[in-house]
Amino acid sequence: MLKNRIVWLAITSLFFLYIHWAGAQSRAASGLYQITSGTYDECCGIGGDFSSSLPNESQGFVSLTVDPQRNTATMIFLGEDGQTVFGVVPCPPGDPINFSLDYGFSLSNSIVFHVDPGPPPYQTYWSYTISNSTDRLRIDGMLGTARQNCADVPTQFSHSNVVAVLVPGPRLGITEFSKKGALLIIQGNAGWTNVIEASTDSVTWTPISTNLMPNTLCPVCPYILFRDPASTNLAHGFYRCFEIP
Numbered sequence: 001m002l003k004n005r006i007v008w009l010a011i012t013s014l015f016f017l018y019i020h021w022a023g024a025q026s027r028a029a030s031g032l033y034q035i036t037s038g039t040y041d042e043c044c045g046i047g048g049d050f051s052s053s054l055p056n057e058s059q060g061f062v063s064l065t066v067d068p069q070r071n072t073a074t075m076i077f078l079g080e081d082g083q084t085v086f087g088v089v090p091c092p093p094g095d096p097i098n099f100s101l102d103y104g105f106s107l108s109n110s111i112v113f114h115v116d117p118g119p120p121p122y123q124t125y126w127s128y129t130i131s132n133s134t135d136r137l138r139i140d141g142m143l144g145t146a147r148q149n150c151a152d153v154p155t156q157f158s159h160s161n162v163v164a165v166l167v168p169g170p171r172l173g174i175t176e177f178s179k180k181g182a183l184l185i186i187q188g189n190a191g192w193t194n195v196i197e198a199s200t201d202s203v204t205w206t207p208i209s210t211n212l213m214p215n216t217l218c219p220v221c222p223y224i225l226f227r228d229p230a231s232t233n234l235a236h237g238f239y240r241c242f243e244i245p
Contacts, residue, residue, distance in 0.1 A: 027066060027068065027106055027107075027108065027109070027132070028064060028066055028073075028106070028111060028130065028132035028137060029064075029066070029135070029166060030064060030065050030066045031063075031064060031166050031167065031169070032061055032062075032063055032078075032082060032166075032167045033061060033062045033063075033064060033137055033164035033165060033166050033167065034055075034060065034061055034164060034165055034167050035054050035055040035059060035060055035061060035062060035162060035163070035164045036055070036163050036164065036165055037053075037054065037055075037161070037162070037163045038053070038054040038055075038139070038159060038160065038161050038162030038163060039051060039052070039053060039054065039159070039160045039161060039162070040052050040053075040054055040056075040059060040157075040158070040159055040162075041156075041157070041158045041159075041160070042088070042154035042156070042157050043154055043155070043156040043157075043158070044154055044155045044156050049154075050154070054159075054162060055080065056080070057079060057080050058079050058080075058084075058086050059077050059078075059079065059080075059086050060078065060079055060080030060081075060082070060245075061077075061078040061079075061080070061082045061164070061167075061245070062075060062076070062077055062078065062137065062139065062162075062164045063075070063076040063078055064111075064130075064137070066106055066111070067106075068106075071105060071106040071107075072103070072104060072105065072106060073104030073105070073106050073111045073113075074100070074101065074102050074104060075100075075101045075104060075111075075113065075128070075130070075139075076098075076099065076100045076101070077099040077100075080245070081245055082244060082245035083244070083245075085098045085099065085100055086098070086099045087099060088154075088157055090122055090145050090149070090150065090153055090154065090155060091121075091122070091149040091150035091153060092150075092153075094121070094149075097122060097124055097143070097145070099143065099157075101113045101115075101126055101128060101143075102115075103115055104128075104130075109131065109132060109133075110129060110130060110131050110132065111129070111130040111132070112128070112129055112130075113126060113127065113128040113129075113130075113141065114126070114127045114128075115127075117146035117147075120147065121147065121149060122145040122146075122147055122149070123145060123146035123147040124143065124144070124145055124146075125143070125144055125145075125146060126141065126142065126143040126144070127141055127142055128140065128141025128142075128143075128159070129141060135165060135166040136163065136164070136165050136166065137162075137163070137164045137165075137166075138161070138162065138163055139159055139162040139163075139164065140159060140160050140161065140162070141158065141159055142156055142157065142158035142159075143156075143157045143158070144156040144157065167189065168189070169242075169243070170186055170187060170188035170189070170194060170241050170242065170243050171186070171187040171188075172184060172185070172186050172187075172196075172239060172240065172241045173185050173186075174239070175225075177231075179232065180227055180229060180232070181227050181228045181229040181230065181231045181232050182227070182228045182231040182239075183225060183226070183227050183228075184196065184225065184226045184227075184228065184239060185223055185224075185225055186211075186213075186223060186224050186225075186226065186241055187221075187222070187223045188213040188222060188223070188224075188241075188243050189213055189222070189243060190213055190214065190215045190216075190221075190222040191212070191213065191215065192212075192213050192243040192244060192245055193210060193211070193212055193213070193243065193244045193245075194210070194211050194212075194213050194224065194241055194242075194243050195207055195209070195210050195241060195242055195243070195244070196208055196209040196210075196211075196226060196239060196240075196241045197239070197240050197241065197242075198228065198230070198231075198237060198238070198239055199237060199238045199239075199240075200234060200236065200237045200238075201238075202238045205240065208228060208230070209226050209228075211224050211226070213243070
């Protein structure tokens, strides 16, 4: 141990910039949810209806943000990379309509998204309901365009019986201090990319390590160990980490 111990703190790990609070949840928690089952439909084009099972390449995750103070929420459908926003182009060529839904109202055990037709060119509207239990969502709803600029393309896009499970955030801890620097242990999801960031003021953050979380067999797996030699030159600081699928 160092004679004058350096004070470094591992703050609450961040996962896609959402904080996972411990304890019982009466409302849906903010976070990244992985889609495990469900159906996506496109309706009312000349070519007929189109239906597909979820998850797929374009819809693998749902990002949910809940503001418990205002009882509001936003929801985004993401691809299997956990980053690409799912969207449709109702009348090519044209800008896509992204499935990034605002104006959600959070109730005790559900969230309701409802928007009336908006401005041109598509006059987009949507109506979705999310029923939640501990770490799990069920999503049903439809997004549509009140204005049909192209006769041969769908105008209604819906999700039914979509089940999405909360992906646990990574856990970060400091196991020791030595002359070589602080030794961190990070537990996360196998096959995901883990990014560790450091800060001296908890405001400005700098990436210090990027690692692929391995598949390993142990009680606390998967995990990685990371030594931060730069910490020996500083009196105090903070660590945090997040993961990318």
